[in-house]
Amino acid sequence: KQEVTQIPAALSVPEGENLVLNCSFTDSAIYNLQWFRQDPGKGLTSLLLIQSSQREQTSGRLNASLDKSSGRSTLYIAASQPGDSATYLCAGPDQAGTALIFGKGTTLSVSS
């Protein structure tokens, strides 16, 4: 059964810092892994999707990596801005490949 864990639960940084959010998963036979952003009281916005054959994906200041052998993914945010403040969730498919299993998220606060 796939389980997804995110550490830390919360993170506060000053503007301009580079930071890393961590995600670990138990089933290494993962088809893909997605990172989402969620603003308070809002739905989920997909940030990056990494297929199992890929090691990383980049979009602007965001870079996500996937290491299936260690069961880990990281989301790197460069030059953080106050607008990056949100909850970041990672998710991987269950073993059947149908439902997404989410971590509890990391709540990021970037101060100006």
Add this chain to the structure above:
Amino acid sequence: DTGVSQDPRHKITKRGQNVTFRCDPISEHNRLYWYRQTLGQGPEFLTYFQNEAQLEKSRLLSDRFSAERPKGSFSTLEIQRTEQGDSAMYLCASSLLTGLWKGANVLTFGAGSRLTVL
């Protein structure tokens, strides 16, 4: 296409009342999912449809919950005899999966419907 739409965005109801949420997926998507998210937690899978067929239901989906997707287009999620523990954000997502490669199943989420049961 404007993405996945959910209605209403916020519903406040009294315990014991019935509520219904609607989801309009991206038009060409054949899969539709319902998730529930409580404060401080990640979304939890409830059920999904492939076209009009409901193919999987989570154990979280008690018999007070029913979901439909008539004609394989929009979907409704009804909660009967609401309880305070039903207070949560109900998220809908859709995806297009046409082949066998499960890694291609990429979900797009709506903005959610927040339920508050008093």
